[in-house]
Amino acid sequence: MGTSRNAPQEESEDGARGAAAGLAAAGVHGTALTWVDNAGITRVKAVPAGRLAEAAERGVGMSPVFDVYLVDDSATTSPHIGGPDGDLRLRPDLDRLTVLAAQPGWAWAPVNRYEQDGTPYAACQRQFAARMAGRARDEQGIELRMGFETEWTVVRGRLPQAGAELDYPVTGPAYGMTRVVELSDYLRDILEALAAQGVEVLQIHPEYSPGQFELSVAPSGPVGAADLAVLVRETVRAVSVRHGLTASFAPVVEPGGVGNGGHLHLSLWRDGRNLCEGGEGPFGMTREAEAFLAGVLRELPALLAIGAPTPASYLRLRPSRWAGAYHCWGLEARETALRFVAAAPGVSGAANAEVKCMDAAANPYLVTGAVLAAGLAGMADPAPLPPPASGDPALTGTQRRLPTSLPVALGRFERSAVLREALGEPLFGAVAAVRRAESELFEGATPLEIAAATRGRY
Known part of the structure; x- marks a missing residue:
C-alpha cells in the first residue's frame, strides 16, 4: 500500500511545479541559484527551468568548503568547516523567484542551505539573518x-x-x-x-x-x-x-x-x-x-x-x-x-x-x-x-x-x-x-x- 504525502509538502511541491511552468511560459531557460560566502562573493549554481521544481524539493548539491573561500578563490580552513569532504543541499526560496529583465532567458532565486538530512546548515548566512x-x-x-x-x-x-x-x-x-x-x-x-x-x-x-x-x-x-x-x-x-x-x-x-x-x-x-x-x-x-x-x-x-x-x-x-x-x-x-x-x-x-x-x-x-x-x-x-x-x-x-x-x-x-x-x-x-x-x-x-x-x- 502506498503512503500519501502530507498537505504542506503537497502544496510546496505543487507550488514548485507551478513556478517552473511559469518560467517556461515566460521564456526562461535557466535559473541562477545564489548564496553569498563569507568573503562577500556571490556564488551560484544554475539549473534549467524544467528542473527548478526538483531543485526546490530536493535541493542542489554544493560543498560547504565555499564558506572558507577567500576573495582570490583560494581556501583556508576553520574549526568546523574546511576541506573537501561533505555536501549541502541548496534549496531556492521560490517566494523570491525573479525573472531577470537584463538577462533574457534567465531567472534568479536566493537559496537557503541545508544538510543532506534536511536539517538547517549551521553556517547558512541567510538563515542566520532570518x-x-x-x-x-x-x-x-x-x-x-x-x-x-x-x-x-x-x-x-x-x-x-x-x-x-x-x-x-x-x-x-x-x-x-x-x-x-x-x-x-x-x-x-x-x-x-x-x-x-x-x-x-x-x-x-x-x-x-x-x-x-x-x-x-x-x-x-x-x-x-x-x-x-x-x-x-x-x-x-x-x-x-x-x-x-x-x-x-x-x-x-x-x-x-x-x-x-x-x-x-x-x-x-x-x-x-x-x-x-x-x-x-x-x-x-x-x-x-x-x-x-x-x-x-x-x-x-x-x-x-x-x-x-x-x-x-x-x-x-x-x-x-x-x-x-x-x-x-x-x-x-x-x-x-x-x-x-x-x-x-x-x-x-x-x-x-x-x-x-x-x-x-x-x-x-x-x-x-x-x-x-x-x-x-x-x-x-x-x-x-x-x-x-x-x-x-x-x-x-x-x-x-x-x-x-x-x-x-x-x-x-x-x-x-x-x-x-x-x-x-x-x-x-x-x-x-x-x-x-x-x-x-x-x-x-x-x-x-x-x-x-x-x-x-x-
Missing part, C-alpha cells in the same frame, strides 16, 4: 525595516591590471547632471530592468568619485533587504555588460579616492508604529530605539569584521570622506559611523538610522543579522546613547577612530560575546578564519596592489 529577525519578533515584538545603499564605479571595457589607467565613461563632476546626460541610456536601462523585476527604486544619482553612482531601494525585512542587495547588484552588473561597461562594487577601485560604500538604513517597528520617532529619547526616538542603537554603537568595532571585511575596506574607511570612520553617532552627521535621520515635520514613519562604515564587500545577510544581534543585545541591557557628535571629527579631534585595519577589527570580533553567541560557533569560526587568511593574503601589499586584486572580484 533567525535574528525571528528573535527580534519573539523577544521584543518588533520588526526591522532595512535597506542597503548600492554604490558602484563603472568603467569602459574590462578592469585593467595594477598600474594601468581606468577608462571612465563620464567626465562630469560629482553629483553633476552632466553624468546623467552622458550615461542617460545606461541609467534608464537600470531603472527599467529593476522596475520590471518589481524592485522599488527610491533614487539614483552620480556620486563623488569618477564613474561612481548610487542607488537606493525601498526598505524590506532583514532577509529581504539582503536579497535585494544581491539582486540590485547583479542587475546593475548585467546592464553594464550589455552597454560594454564593467561595474565594480569593491570598497575601492583606485586607492586615494572616495570608495564604494554599502550603507545600511534601518528602523524599528511595532504594531505599525516607527519606534525611531514620537518618543522621549534623543531627536524624538523612543527609548527602545535608543537602546537598540546604543547596542549597535557599542559593537561597531567588532561589527567592522562583518561589514568592512577585506583589507580594501580600510582603504575606503578614511576620515573626511563621509565613510563613517569614527566610533560615534550624530544627527545627520555624515562623518559618524552611525547617523540618525530624524522625522521631517509632517512626514511620519521616515525616521531611521544609517550604519555608514560598511561596504559592498560584506555579505549582506551577515550584515543584517549581526546588526540585529547587536541591537537586540542593547535592548536586553539598555543604556543611553552618548552625546551626539557633530562636524568633522578629523578637525575637532574629539572622537575615537574605529579600527583602521582588518586585523584590529578581527581582534574585536573574536572578543565579542554578542556576535559569537548570535552567529554560533561554526559560522563565527568560518568568518574569523576567512578574515585572518585574507589579512595574511594581502600582508605587505601596497594600496594599489590591494585595490587591483579586489576591484574585479566584487
Whole structure:
C-alpha cells in the first residue's frame, strides 16, 4: 500500500511545479541559484527551468568548503568547516523567484542551505539573518525595516591590471547632471530592468568619485533587504555588460579616492508604529530605539569584521570622506559611523538610522543579522546613547577612530560575546578564519596592489 504525502509538502511541491511552468511560459531557460560566502562573493549554481521544481524539493548539491573561500578563490580552513569532504543541499526560496529583465532567458532565486538530512546548515548566512529577525519578533515584538545603499564605479571595457589607467565613461563632476546626460541610456536601462523585476527604486544619482553612482531601494525585512542587495547588484552588473561597461562594487577601485560604500538604513517597528520617532529619547526616538542603537554603537568595532571585511575596506574607511570612520553617532552627521535621520515635520514613519562604515564587500545577510544581534543585545541591557557628535571629527579631534585595519577589527570580533553567541560557533569560526587568511593574503601589499586584486572580484 502506498503512503500519501502530507498537505504542506503537497502544496510546496505543487507550488514548485507551478513556478517552473511559469518560467517556461515566460521564456526562461535557466535559473541562477545564489548564496553569498563569507568573503562577500556571490556564488551560484544554475539549473534549467524544467528542473527548478526538483531543485526546490530536493535541493542542489554544493560543498560547504565555499564558506572558507577567500576573495582570490583560494581556501583556508576553520574549526568546523574546511576541506573537501561533505555536501549541502541548496534549496531556492521560490517566494523570491525573479525573472531577470537584463538577462533574457534567465531567472534568479536566493537559496537557503541545508544538510543532506534536511536539517538547517549551521553556517547558512541567510538563515542566520532570518533567525535574528525571528528573535527580534519573539523577544521584543518588533520588526526591522532595512535597506542597503548600492554604490558602484563603472568603467569602459574590462578592469585593467595594477598600474594601468581606468577608462571612465563620464567626465562630469560629482553629483553633476552632466553624468546623467552622458550615461542617460545606461541609467534608464537600470531603472527599467529593476522596475520590471518589481524592485522599488527610491533614487539614483552620480556620486563623488569618477564613474561612481548610487542607488537606493525601498526598505524590506532583514532577509529581504539582503536579497535585494544581491539582486540590485547583479542587475546593475548585467546592464553594464550589455552597454560594454564593467561595474565594480569593491570598497575601492583606485586607492586615494572616495570608495564604494554599502550603507545600511534601518528602523524599528511595532504594531505599525516607527519606534525611531514620537518618543522621549534623543531627536524624538523612543527609548527602545535608543537602546537598540546604543547596542549597535557599542559593537561597531567588532561589527567592522562583518561589514568592512577585506583589507580594501580600510582603504575606503578614511576620515573626511563621509565613510563613517569614527566610533560615534550624530544627527545627520555624515562623518559618524552611525547617523540618525530624524522625522521631517509632517512626514511620519521616515525616521531611521544609517550604519555608514560598511561596504559592498560584506555579505549582506551577515550584515543584517549581526546588526540585529547587536541591537537586540542593547535592548536586553539598555543604556543611553552618548552625546551626539557633530562636524568633522578629523578637525575637532574629539572622537575615537574605529579600527583602521582588518586585523584590529578581527581582534574585536573574536572578543565579542554578542556576535559569537548570535552567529554560533561554526559560522563565527568560518568568518574569523576567512578574515585572518585574507589579512595574511594581502600582508605587505601596497594600496594599489590591494585595490587591483579586489576591484574585479566584487
